[in-house]
Amino acid sequence: MTTIGIIGAGNIGSQVARAAIAAGYDIVISNSRGPETLADLVADLGPKARAATAEEAAEAGDFAVVTVPLKAYESVPVAPLAGKIVIDTNNYYFERDGQIPALDNGLDTVSSMLQRHLVDSKVAKGFNHIMAKDITTDGTPAGTENRRALATSSDFEEAAELVNKLYDELGFDTVNVGPLSESWRVERDQPAYVVRQNKHELVENLAKAERATATA
Numbered sequence: 001m002t003t004i005g006i007i008g009a010g011n012i013g014s015q016v017a018r019a020a021i022a023a024g025y026d027i028v029i030s031n032s033r034g035p036e037t038l039a040d041l042v043a044d045l046g047p048k049a050r051a052a053t054a055e056e057a058a059e060a061g062d063f064a065v066v067t068v069p070l071k072a073y074e075s076v077p078v079a080p081l082a083g084k085i086v087i088d089t090n091n092y093y094f095e096r097d098g099q100i101p102a103l104d105n106g107l108d109t110v111s112s113m114l115q116r117h118l119v120d121s122k123v124a125k126g127f128n129h130i131m132a133k134d135i136t137t138d139g140t141p142a143g144t145e146n147r148r149a150l151a152t153s154s155d156f157e158e159a160a161e162l163v164n165k166l167y168d169e170l171g172f173d174t175v176n177v178g179p180l181s182e183s184w185r186v187e188r189d190q191p192a193y194v195v196r197q198n199k200h201e202l203v204e205n206l207a208k209a210e211r212a213t214a215t216a
């Protein structure tokens with residue numbers, strides 16, 4: 001059985017957990033305050049879930065999902081995630097995360113920042129442009145007409161492939177945006193961000209993306 005280590009147990013972490021358990025995964029989920037604060041969530045998720053510290057969740061996962069506010073990304077444990085695929089749901093909200101000039105100026109991407117922090121992991125962007133509540137309700141079987149599509153992006157083919165497989169198991173088609181340097185196309189305020197779109201529409205919306213510039 002495959003175990004997913006989930007770092008962050010809020011809107012997205014809890015919904016990814018719910019959907020992944022329904023798809024047959026075991027999950028180990030964590031937050032910043034400690035596993036005892038996750039008793040209600042774990043009871044709700046059932047026997048395929050347990051709560052742990054972030055270190056333990058990272059250690060336990062065959063792969064991991066990082067879904068904390070971006071401002072906390074440097075606290076994500078590095079050593080237990082080495083060699084593992086890490087799915088990054090993070091988005092940049094300057095109102096919450098503080099101003100990050102390299103993102104404001106289109107010189108970096110959210111997931112490239114996490115990749116540099118997790119230097120020995122294989123980071124792939126995932127679940128960043130779907131509202132948390134839709135993760136458990138919008139999935140449909142492969143081949144369904146107008147199936148919802150989600151984007152991924154990674155510097156590692158196997159990481160993008162894993163996201164592709166997970167999306168499919170949870171009911172979504174995948175569009176691979178390419179390396180993390182291109183993942184700005186699916187970040188906040190771009191046409192593909194948090195709208196329901198099928199694969200064809202997602203490809204079109206990614207092509208319409210316009211990057212912020214240092215002079216804007």
Ligand SMILES: NC(=O)c1ccc[n+]([C@@H]2O[C@H](COP(=O)([O-])OP(=O)(O)OC[C@H]3O[C@@H](n4cnc5c(N)ncnc54)[C@H](OP(=O)(O)O)[C@@H]3O)[C@@H](O)[C@H]2O)c1
Nearest residue numbers: 008009010011012031032033067068075090091128131132
């Ligand atoms: N909400 C959405 O629909 C949505 C959609 C797509 C992407 N996203 C992005 O996904 C990320 C998570 O969003 P969210 O809405 O799920 O946030 P959230 O509801 O605020 O939950 C954040 C979670 O991260 C935990 N956390 C914070 N710092 C941590 C640390 N240092 N180590 C371990 N866990 C830590 C928090 O634990 P404590 O409560 O114990 O502090 C909480 O469980 C954000 O970047 C967000 O922009 C959100």
